[in-house]
Amino acid sequence: MEIDATIIRWLFLTISPDIFKTVIREGDDAHTVWTKIKGLFTNNKLQRIVFLQQEFFGTPQGDQTLDAYCLCLKAISDELHDLGFRLGDELLLSTLTSGLSEDLDNAASNLTLMANPTFECAVDYLRLDERRLKGIRARAVHSALATGFSHGTPPPPRPPAPTAPRASSADAARWRRWHSQPPSRPWRSQRRTSPRVHAGTAAMEWRL
Template structure:
């Protein structure tokens, strides 16, 4: 490896390792825009983003176990990069996960293995929970985007556990969970040529937009009609009920003939 003070532009050897200066100055939050957390379905995205970074910058030997860091103590560059990767991991996980895995003795491979293990261990139990949530998923009042993305996250989590969900099963589950407003749209989905998850999501989002516009027009039409008719009829104000006629004594005989 080149010296720590070298720049990426001077590293002409294609077999050389990554430039420590480039790695240390790397904005990991810009390349891994996902925070790993037990409470959210971000594991698949988090792992995928990091896997791409490892491939792009030739860092896989730090996490795949092919190099034992105990024999790399004399390689300052390798150890610097390894420490940077640990910092990346700790920066992109929740505080609870940090407290779970943090250890001053771990190398990057150990931290990576711990974090992945938290989401892939107890695979059978996790599959049971995910299957139950997947097949019971309903749209209810959620938007099409939120509903479909939630289903996709469940599929990704099952895939991480070695459980592949076919596109056909994903579409069947998606259609079955749509709310009543999308009854007609659900009937039209089988008419889509070679339907895929992305095609169906795009179609449903357009249908959702169409229904929103229709509701807006209907509301506007009702308001306009009310204005042209002079507005809603106002009931006349209730008139006070007449009170009892006051009693008047009859005139005394002869009073009316008095001059």
């Protein structure tokens, strides 16, 4: 009983808690627990192989990092290997290069120039190229910031021009009334004295 308890404790610490809770029952010995765990990975073998193959060939890199993408493919490949379906390096490399993002297209095409490349060598080469691309992006951002600072900051926007105050309704009515009246001409009301009248008046005063 002590050996069974030790083995069961080792299984509990080794496998995931979800799997352990799925198979464990009260009173199970170590052999029963191990048989149940083995059955989870070997039952429906053909269906599991088909499902894993679809997942393996249909998983692109997307937004994942290169390390995360390669780890995902390697985990599926190991699971298929446990089911008796082994994937060689050629199939791993072809799936890896076809699912890479567009930034690594040039590096993926360079893999064909290698002599007998392995999955590990290809991942190491792609990792170096990914680091190179990150350096190029960082330098481009730094150059853009330096160019912006060299040209100076743009001037602040000009404030809007003040608008003239709107006249009230009383002022508008007064303005219309003033413009509707005809203009007065005071110079017409004043009578002009003829120069001849001035001359005659002066002669009469001189005679007197």
